[in-house]
Amino acid sequence: MKTIGFIGVGVMGRPMVKNLLQAGYAVAVYSRTKSKLTDFLAETGVQWCDTAAECAAGRDAVITMVGYPQDVEQVYFGENGILSAAREGAYLIDMTTTDPKLAVRIAAEGKARGLHVLDAPVSGGDTGAKNATLSIMVGGEEADFAACLPLFQAMGRQIVYEGPVGAGQHTKMANQIAIAGTIAGVCEALFYAERGGLDPERLLASISKGAAGSWQMENLMPKMVKEDYAPGFFLKHFIKDMKIAQAQGGALPVLERVCAMYGDLEAEGMGDLGTQALIRYYRGE
Template sequence: MKKIGFIGTGIMGRGMIRNLIKQGYAVYVYNRTRSKALPLTEEGAVWCDSPAECAKNKDVVITMVGYPKDVAEVYFETNGIFTTVKKGSYLIDMTTTSPKLSEKIYAEAAKRGVFALDAPVTGGDTGAKNGTLSILVGGDEKAFKDCLPLLQVMGKNIVYEGPAGAGQHTKMVNQIMIAGTVAGMCEAICYAQKSGLDLQRVLDGVSKGAAGSAQVDSLAPRILQGDFQPGFYIKHFIKDMRIADEESSSRGLHLNVLNEVLDMYLKLMADGEGNLGTQALVKYYDDDDPY
């Protein structure tokens, strides 16, 4: 597993690719916007002109793109992965996408003698950069074990969740949890501000107790600094929450907190805030721009 095709060189993909290069893997990259891959080619990655070229003769192909439609395109379209992928290789989709699509990719891969894993991640841009992502894996357990050394280059908490689609379902659990946590954090910060408290002292007081969380540690300091640059885009979180809503609805569940937070983010998106980070949810409560 030394020749790696990697499709998607965005905020997350860049850090993951750099870690693979540092560990001596030969990494071949494709991105829809070539300019986003240029810094990586200067660091040793090899540019490919299409997903098909990126997959050809590679031991492993990793995808980390934006939306389910992007995943479907890079795997199934005319110049997609399945047109060139070699028998016995491994496909690892690390995009957060539909569990149904992951099952479709797995089935098509099996027809071709290829092993497919769905392996969405959590940990944001910092985790991608530092190689400390949590990776939630679905597919055949043997394929998971075969790929584990490679996954360990990109993450620290790597868990086999079950058959194809199980990784994506687990990521939906993660996103449902985050939705309520981020909203609660933003509401709490707004309450503290309206109460005339020193916000940094408030965080120092509560972040190490029962109210503490990875979201508070990562996002609350950015809010206090007025930093709304994305570690994780609002537009991508909306995509994830919509998938979670669709999957839960198909199981007869109505998740009130998830739907309320989704509506809040959709209002921010409609106001042109989709390219900000998820911490920008605090803007929802802005007196100067009430929703």
């Protein structure tokens, strides 16, 4: 497997492409707005394609990392989409966080066309993407997972085969549910400390290495303290993930409450901020 088509070159996609290039793969890219990639294309020298179909045609594997389920549906099933152009025997890997039902639908259509389809959402944000330390959760045929493992190893560190098609997406939903409760807890702890007049740096040093410690605390609480809301992961995309999890059915009361808080921030125009901006809900900003 040597040639890769990569569709969706945003906050996560850019460093993932760079890591694939560093691992020796020949990568062609397609994204919605070419003008946003001028510097990236000049820096990397990757081939630009004008459509998703052109990006998929003739490649050994096609990776998608787009925003929303409707974007996934468009790049796979739409006019000039991946499924219309991918060569028989190619591997299609959707690394977007999307609806498990859509993953099953893509896999069924791909199988009918002689394609190998995996759903492989990731966790770790832009930091994990830059450092090639993403956690990658993979659903699909186990033989297809084995064939694509070197690709995943170029982009991530914790790579787990979760089970049949859709299992990667379900695992990512569980991941997002855990994050929702954790980040709200981090915000609540910081807000409580601020009201009590505590020094936030001392707070972080005191509690981040004990039982309360988490990735969210170590990586996002410092940004909350500095009022740095630049997105490593967009607030609006986290809302999308939480709503997908809710749509699978069953009571998820913590998730529902956190999603509502984020929804209030999005309604105030904060959707393009990072998930750490949840602290603004507590601060009443």
